[in-house]
Amino acid sequence: MANKNPLEITDKDEMRNWSRSMRAQGKTIGLVPTMGYLHEGHLSLIQESHKQTHLTVVSIYVNPGQFSPTEDLSAYPSDFLGDIQKLKSVPGGVDVIFRPRNLYDYGNKDDGVGGGVGWDQEGGKVVSCVEKSGMEHETWVRVERLEKGLCGISRPVFFRGVATIVTKLFNIVEPDVAVFGKKDYQQWRIIQRMVRDLDFGIKVIGSELVRDDDGLAKSSRNVRLSPDDRQKALSISKSLFKAKFAAENGQIDCQELRNAVIQAVHEAGGKIDYAEIVDQESLEKLEEIKRPAVFCVAAWFGNVRLIDNIEINV
Amino acid sequence: MANKNPLEITDKDEMRNWSRSMRAQGKTIGLVPTMGYLHEGHLSLIQESHKQTHLTVVSIYVNPGQFSPTEDLSAYPSDFLGDIQKLKSVPGGVDVIFRPRNLYDYGNKDDGVGGGVGWDQEGGKVVSCVEKSGMEHETWVRVERLEKGLCGISRPVFFRGVATIVTKLFNIVEPDVAVFGKKDYQQWRIIQRMVRDLDFGIKVIGSELVRDDDGLAKSSRNVRLSPDDRQKALSISKSLFKAKFAAENGQIDCQELRNAVIQAVHEAGGKIDYAEIVDQESLEKLEEIKRPAVFCVAAWFGNVRLIDNIEINV
Structure with missing residues (x-):
C-alpha cells in the first residue's frame, strides 16, 4: 500500500x-x-x-x-x-x-x-x-x-x-x-x-514493548540520557532478563529476584524508584511467582526517570 | 403520531x-x-x-x-x-x-x-x-x-x-x-x-421542574410521604415561591431569604438539610442576588428526604 x-x-x-x-x-x-x-x-x-x-x-x-x-x-x-x-x-x-x-x-x-x-x-x-x-x-x-x-x-x-x-x-x-x-x-x-x-x-x-538492539526499552525520554548514563541504564534490562531466566528455571522467590535487580541497578549508579513483581492483571504484589507475573522497574539515571518491565509466565 | x-x-x-x-x-x-x-x-x-x-x-x-x-x-x-x-x-x-x-x-x-x-x-x-x-x-x-x-x-x-x-x-x-x-x-x-x-x-x-397542582415538586419519593407529611411538605414550595417574589421585588439579601424558608419548613415540622442560594452555573453561595441565582432546598419530612429549587433572575 x-x-x-x-x-x-x-x-x-x-x-x-x-x-x-x-x-x-x-x-x-x-x-x-x-x-x-x-x-x-x-x-x-x-x-x-x-x-x-x-x-x-x-x-x-x-x-x-x-x-x-x-x-x-x-x-x-x-x-x-x-x-x-x-x-x-x-x-x-x-x-x-x-x-x-x-x-x-x-x-x-x-x-x-x-x-x-x-x-x-x-x-x-x-x-x-x-x-x-x-x-x-x-x-x-x-x-x-x-x-x-x-x-x-x-x-x-x-x-x-x-x-x-x-x-x-x-x-x-x-x-x-x-x-x-x-x-x-x-x-x-x-x-x-x-x-x-x-x-x-x-x-x-x-x-509489545520495543527495545534498542542493546536491550534498552525505547522511550521518548532516552534522548535526555547522557551517553554514559545510557550505558549504565542497560543495567535495568539486563537484570530483568536475568530475573526472567532465573524465574523460568525455578527461582520463584520474589524478594530474591527483586534484590538482584535492585543491586544491579544500584551498582551501575542508578537510583531505584521501585522494583516490584506483581500479578499481570490485578497488579497485586506477589511473594512467589506461581501465576502470570510482570516484573516492573522504575529507576533514575541522572535526571531521567526510566521504566521497564518484563512478563514472566512460569 | x-x-x-x-x-x-x-x-x-x-x-x-x-x-x-x-x-x-x-x-x-x-x-x-x-x-x-x-x-x-x-x-x-x-x-x-x-x-x-x-x-x-x-x-x-x-x-x-x-x-x-x-x-x-x-x-x-x-x-x-x-x-x-x-x-x-x-x-x-x-x-x-x-x-x-x-x-x-x-x-x-x-x-x-x-x-x-x-x-x-x-x-x-x-x-x-x-x-x-x-x-x-x-x-x-x-x-x-x-x-x-x-x-x-x-x-x-x-x-x-x-x-x-x-x-x-x-x-x-x-x-x-x-x-x-x-x-x-x-x-x-x-x-x-x-x-x-x-x-x-x-x-x-x-x-423544567414539574409540580403537582398544589406546588409539590414531582418526585418518585413522594409516594413514601404520609398524607399528613405530604401536606406539611408544601411548606418547601410555598416558601420558595415567596422568596422568589420577594427577591424579584428588591429583597436580595440571601441570609434573610434563607431564614424565611428555613423558618417556614421548621414550623411545618420539617427538618432542613440545607437551604442555599447559589449562582446558577458555578453553584457558589451568594450573599446578595445580583446575578442569575437558584434557591435550593433539601428537607426531611418523616423518613423522606425531599429536594426542591427555584430559579431567581433579578
Missing part, C-alpha cells in the same frame, strides 16, 4: 466529524494516543492498529494533566516536524494526525491566556496539573485500585491525568480500537480496567 | 448495537436516564427529547453506586409494569426501554452472586456503594468542585455515583442528546460540566 499523506486536525469537533463520517461509511478506526517525539515503539503501535482497523488516527498531545508541578513537563522532548516524517514513512501510513492545542481550554471568560489545567498564565506555557478556581476543568476519572501502586506511589496524580485525557480522546475520536504499549504496563492495565468499568465501546490492545 | 410499542433491551451490547444501527441510518437519539417509578416529571423529559431527536431511549436503572450504606436504596420505589404503561401512553411514545440488570457485574470468577458495587452477597440484593476487593468496579468519575456543596455535603458519594453511571449509560447508549430534570439542579449542572470536561459528543438539556 502506498503511503498516504496524513490529514492534520487540530480542532476537536472536526476530529469527531471526521470519525463519524468514516464510521457512516462502514470504516473502523484505530486510535494510537502519543505525546509525540515518536520512536519505533510508537510505530509498532501504529502497525498493530493497521492489523485491527481500516483507518488509524495518531494523536500527539503532551498532557499537562498527568504531570505534577515538580515533574518534567517543560523538559518533555518535542519534534513535530520529525514526527510527521516518521508518520509518513511508517508502512501503511496513518490517516489522521490529531494534534489539539489545549484540551483543557473551554473558552471561559474568567480564564487566563491558556485556561484549563495548570497553565502558566505568565508565559502561556503548560506547567502542571494543579487545579484552579472558577469555571475551569474539574472532572477527573480515577481507577482507584490500580492507580495506587508502582508508578502511582511516586507520581500520585499521574494516572488520574492519564485516565482523564484518554477518556477525552476516546470521546473526541470515538475509535473502535485503541492501542497502548505494554512498556507502560500499569497504564495499559488501567485503561483496560477503565474501559470495562465505564462501558466504553472500544477494544483496548496492548502492544 | 400513533404510539409505538417500545423495544425492551436489557443487554448492553444489544443496546449499543441498536443505537449504532439507528445512527448509521441517519437517526438521532435522545436518552432520558431514570431510576423508574415514573411520574409526569419524567414524561416531560421524554417530550423534551422528542423535540430534539428522531428517537428516544428511556433507561430504567436504580443505581447502587450513588447510595451510601445508610441511605434508602432498598426502599426506593419500583413499579416496572406501571412504568411500561406510562411509557406507552406518553404522546409520541418511546423507542427503547433500556433496563439493564446490573451494570457493575463484569462476570469475574472471584465475584459473589451480584458482583460489582455493594451487592449484598447473602440476599443477592443491592445495598450500597461500598467498594470491595479484587476484580470489581473501581473506576469513578468525579466533578470535584460542583459535587461538594448542597446535596454533596450530606451525600458524599452521591454525585460520584451519578457521574459514573451517567458516563456508563452514555457509553452504552451513545446518544446525541441527554435530558435531565432541573428538579435535580445540582445533578444537571454536574452532568453539563462533566460532558464539557470529558469532551462527550452529547448535548445536555435541562428540562
Whole structure:
C-alpha cells in the first residue's frame, strides 16, 4: 500500500466529524494516543492498529494533566516536524494526525491566556496539573485500585491525568480500537480496567514493548540520557532478563529476584524508584511467582526517570 | 403520531448495537436516564427529547453506586409494569426501554452472586456503594468542585455515583442528546460540566421542574410521604415561591431569604438539610442576588428526604 499523506486536525469537533463520517461509511478506526517525539515503539503501535482497523488516527498531545508541578513537563522532548516524517514513512501510513492545542481550554471568560489545567498564565506555557478556581476543568476519572501502586506511589496524580485525557480522546475520536504499549504496563492495565468499568465501546490492545538492539526499552525520554548514563541504564534490562531466566528455571522467590535487580541497578549508579513483581492483571504484589507475573522497574539515571518491565509466565 | 410499542433491551451490547444501527441510518437519539417509578416529571423529559431527536431511549436503572450504606436504596420505589404503561401512553411514545440488570457485574470468577458495587452477597440484593476487593468496579468519575456543596455535603458519594453511571449509560447508549430534570439542579449542572470536561459528543438539556397542582415538586419519593407529611411538605414550595417574589421585588439579601424558608419548613415540622442560594452555573453561595441565582432546598419530612429549587433572575 502506498503511503498516504496524513490529514492534520487540530480542532476537536472536526476530529469527531471526521470519525463519524468514516464510521457512516462502514470504516473502523484505530486510535494510537502519543505525546509525540515518536520512536519505533510508537510505530509498532501504529502497525498493530493497521492489523485491527481500516483507518488509524495518531494523536500527539503532551498532557499537562498527568504531570505534577515538580515533574518534567517543560523538559518533555518535542519534534513535530520529525514526527510527521516518521508518520509518513511508517508502512501503511496513518490517516489522521490529531494534534489539539489545549484540551483543557473551554473558552471561559474568567480564564487566563491558556485556561484549563495548570497553565502558566505568565508565559502561556503548560506547567502542571494543579487545579484552579472558577469555571475551569474539574472532572477527573480515577481507577482507584490500580492507580495506587508502582508508578502511582511516586507520581500520585499521574494516572488520574492519564485516565482523564484518554477518556477525552476516546470521546473526541470515538475509535473502535485503541492501542497502548505494554512498556507502560500499569497504564495499559488501567485503561483496560477503565474501559470495562465505564462501558466504553472500544477494544483496548496492548502492544509489545520495543527495545534498542542493546536491550534498552525505547522511550521518548532516552534522548535526555547522557551517553554514559545510557550505558549504565542497560543495567535495568539486563537484570530483568536475568530475573526472567532465573524465574523460568525455578527461582520463584520474589524478594530474591527483586534484590538482584535492585543491586544491579544500584551498582551501575542508578537510583531505584521501585522494583516490584506483581500479578499481570490485578497488579497485586506477589511473594512467589506461581501465576502470570510482570516484573516492573522504575529507576533514575541522572535526571531521567526510566521504566521497564518484563512478563514472566512460569 | 400513533404510539409505538417500545423495544425492551436489557443487554448492553444489544443496546449499543441498536443505537449504532439507528445512527448509521441517519437517526438521532435522545436518552432520558431514570431510576423508574415514573411520574409526569419524567414524561416531560421524554417530550423534551422528542423535540430534539428522531428517537428516544428511556433507561430504567436504580443505581447502587450513588447510595451510601445508610441511605434508602432498598426502599426506593419500583413499579416496572406501571412504568411500561406510562411509557406507552406518553404522546409520541418511546423507542427503547433500556433496563439493564446490573451494570457493575463484569462476570469475574472471584465475584459473589451480584458482583460489582455493594451487592449484598447473602440476599443477592443491592445495598450500597461500598467498594470491595479484587476484580470489581473501581473506576469513578468525579466533578470535584460542583459535587461538594448542597446535596454533596450530606451525600458524599452521591454525585460520584451519578457521574459514573451517567458516563456508563452514555457509553452504552451513545446518544446525541441527554435530558435531565432541573428538579435535580445540582445533578444537571454536574452532568453539563462533566460532558464539557470529558469532551462527550452529547448535548445536555435541562428540562423544567414539574409540580403537582398544589406546588409539590414531582418526585418518585413522594409516594413514601404520609398524607399528613405530604401536606406539611408544601411548606418547601410555598416558601420558595415567596422568596422568589420577594427577591424579584428588591429583597436580595440571601441570609434573610434563607431564614424565611428555613423558618417556614421548621414550623411545618420539617427538618432542613440545607437551604442555599447559589449562582446558577458555578453553584457558589451568594450573599446578595445580583446575578442569575437558584434557591435550593433539601428537607426531611418523616423518613423522606425531599429536594426542591427555584430559579431567581433579578
